[in-house]
Amino acid sequence: MPTAQQSIEQKTKLLLTNPAKLVNYSQLAWHQLPRAEVQAMQLCGLQQRFADLRERIPVLKKLADAEGIEHIEQLDDAVPLLFEHTVYKSYPPSLLEKRSFAQINKWLAKLVTPEIGEAVMAADVSACQGLDDWFETMDKAVPALRISHTSGTSGTLSFLPHGVREFEKTFEIRRLFAWNMDGPDTPPPELHTAYPYYRKGYLSHVRANEFMIKVLLPDEAHFHAAYPSTLSTDMLHLGAKIRAAYAKGTLDRLDISPELLARKKQFDELQMEAPQHLATFFEQMASQLKGKQVYIGATWNLLHNMAKAGLECGLENVFHADSYISTTGGAKGVVQPEGWREDVLRFTGAKALHETYAMSEVIGGSHARCEHGHFHLAPTVIAYLLDPDTSKPLPREGRVTGRAAFFDLGADVRWGGFITGDEITIEWDKPCACGRPSQYVVGPIQRYSEKNGGDDKITCAATEDSHREAMDFLNTFEG
Known part of the structure; x- marks a missing residue:
């Protein structure tokens, strides 16, 4: 169990590898980690991640190399190394058309x-x-990914x-709240999940089901x-291509x-039958799971x-009052109907609706x-605000609006720095009225x-030449 006498280095190790253990498996302690301690652990964690991954990714x-960055002294030193979201889709689209999965x-x-890279390259x-075949093959060929x-x-x-361990750590934190944990000996509830979508899939939020079952459920x-x-x-990708071609007027070329x-x-x-199918599904769940403790995580519109x-x-009031109902993402430009939260709570019978930004x-x-409507920054993620035009870091003090960027300290097989397409405002100094120090x-x-x-043209904070060199390197396939 962590103690007050533990060094920042020892606590940082837990933050990176087993964050639930850092707070002795207490959901209250997770929300009450002292701000100064979190900041010290985050800097130490960033320095460790960079030292470990600089030469390996x-x-x-x-x-x-192009930016001349050898080590991290302060949080902002990592800003030129934050990836644009386009990095993860920078491969030539023709590779998918030709089924060039080896490329x-x-x-x-x-x-x-x-x-991990060697196992990826060795996969037949x-x-x-x-794509469905490729994902299934890669799961078997690289079990840690x-x-x-x-x-x-x-x-x-x-x-x-x-990494598989990334998903596990994420759900170990979620378990603190879904199980209402106040220590390692908290008895596990007989929790059920009603999920209003597919059991399996490779779309990011469906991907997580494997770990939800493993960590949260009996x-x-x-x-x-x-x-x-x-x-x-394959069907999602085809649908996206058709919609994109239709918008560009190039549908006849597909x-x-x-x-x-x-x-x-x-x-x-x-998909057309989905509304009726889901209505029948939740009617069945209401009967089958009546009075039971459930975990339901879905977008706000699916919940509503x-x-x-x-x-x-x-x-x-269908489910047990201690059920955990969770939604992620916020409205992001969509006008949410008046009273949707109250509708969800009235139907489920849960005491609270847990909303997150992720x-x-x-x-x-x-x-x-x-309860005051503020999204409190998780200790496992370093938040940045960047100038929307240059992606240079904005001050980490006062109340500041800018482009959101994050460093995921849980990432250990990849680089965790990422620039988003979101405009957010962070209050860096003034404590929240809810009492949480974050x-x-x-x-x-x-x-x-x-x-x-x-x-939305996201600009990498690295110099233009450095960024272009990195992208050219990423998309060179000789050898």
Whole structure:
């Protein structure tokens, strides 16, 4: 158990490797970590991560060499090394069209540590007929890695290489709250999960189900999915490409096989039937899990649709009051209907709705919303505010608005620095009225693309030449 006498170095080691143990498995202690201690651990953790990964992740080494960065003295020293989100989708799109998965693996290997990269390069992907085959093959070939992808609204998917231990640490923190833990001997509840989507898939939030079951639930039988099948990445990617081509007026240039079109038609029919299917699913869950303690994590609109469907059937206070209902992401430009939170609580019967600000690329920590509406920064993630035009760091004092960037201290097989498309405001100094000592996000979270009429050109904080050299290196496939 950590003690007050432990050094910052000892505590930092726990923050990086076993953050739940750092707070002796207490959800209250997690929220009450002293601000000065967190700041000291974060700097120490960043320094350790950079020292360990600088020479070992090829694209990071290329960027750090070009920028002349050998070590980290203060948090802002890492800003030129934060990756734009486009890094994770910088591979030539033609590689997917040609099913050149061996080339995709060469690209991916430059984003991870050598032991993971070697296993990625050694994977036999020659028989993969599409993305679903590739993901399944890579899971078996590199058991310490889980590659996930984003929704690909631009028509191009981002591939995110996360270590298995990253996911485990994330859910070990979530377990503190879902189980209401006050120490290592807290008895586990007979928790169930009702999940309003697919049991399995490679889309980032579906990817996490494997670890939710492993860490939060007694066994697989306690996980109830609306669709017990696998969500097809091939279909998601095709849909994204069609939408992007339609928006550009180039739909007639898309070459899609009849087999894929037939699968797409089936997939679309399933999506059209989703509202009725989900209504039936939650009616079944309300009956099957009535009075039981459940964990439900979903986007706010899925939660609200669930609640509306239940309330229209006369269902209220369905689950145990200690159930944990969680939603991530915020509205981000969408006007949320009045009273949606109250609807969710009335239907589920849970005492509270737990909202967080998080993103697929930074799985090491969610920023929890307090009763005053502020998102408190997680100790496992270093937050930055950058100038929206230059990506240079803004002051870490006062109340400041800028582009959000984060360093995920939980990342150990990849580099955790990431620049987002979000505009946020952070209160660096003034304590929150809720009593938590952490710094926090205030006011709305908005995408720069929404502010700028659909356009958001993220600028890397590195010099233009350094960034271009790193991107050229990442996308060179000789050898």
